[in-house]
Amino acid sequence: MRVAVVDDHPVFRMGMAGLLGSLEGISVRGQAADAAEALVLPLDEIDVILMDLNLGDDSGIETTRELVRRDPDVRVLVVTMREDDDAVAACMRVGARGYLLKGATPDEVERAVRAVANGEVILGSAVAARAVTALTSGRSAVRVPFPDLTEREREVLDLVARGHDNVTISRRLVLSPKTVRNVVSNVLTKLAVRDRSAAIVRAREEGLGLD
Incomplete structure (x- = not known):
């Protein structure tokens, strides 16, 4: 399985690349710190891209949208600090295959990467728990963005x-x-x-x- 890591924080990016490279059957084929670098990754040589949402002045959501537009078969797993419902929904709308929080354990990261590579759509445990709570409580999961705006x-x-x-x-x-x-x-x-x-x-x- 061939993966790439897109994150503007070098310590996290290199740490994630190191973790993934240590797992059996996984090789890291690329790293990117921003949208420009992500958009020149060799998509034909990559199975899964781990994508942060905040890439400095760039948006991981827009970067994901463009990567999926260029190659509909690309599998993007979002790995972020953000756990709000709107961010999850926006990522899924642009073609992400999974959503994981940066607090995930190494085992959770491995499971998510392998699941996305196998064509599954996956949410991290914390995100999935929020989704289940919203569904079972009968409340709408839709939240108005920027409630401070008119x-x-x-x-x-x-x-x-x-x-x-x-x-x-x-x-x-x-x-x-x-x-x-x-x-x-x-x-x-x-x-x-x-x-x-x-x-x-x-x-x-x-x-x-x-x-």
Whole structure:
């Protein structure tokens, strides 16, 4: 089984590569620290890619989407610190085959990698427990992303995440360009991000702009 590890933290990335390389029947064929490096991995030589969600200024969700677009047979196992339902759903929507938390044990990592390689879809124990609780409690598992935003701010952010500029957004929502600028400014402030690009990364990680 051939694997690659994509993570912007070198200690974690090298540690995970070392763990995987020590397992019987598994060889590490590549490592990447960001989206640019991940997108030049030789997909025809890799069976499973372990993917972090936060790659510095890049999004692991968008990187996964592009890898799956390039090779629908690529199997991505997300390994992240994030355990919220929206992140899980967003990853599955773009084609990830599994979702594992970074607190997983070596045995859990091995089981997940082998399961994904065999074509299974797998959730780590903590994530699966949350999903079962949501289903058996009768509550909807869907959570509104960015609850601190107003409905209008969330609507504008969704369009920003789809790549639309302010003029296009103003036309689609029948708002003045000035109003759109003000809304975007409010969104950046509430999300505590420095610019539009960072807001897009955050929005797509939460599932906005992906349909």
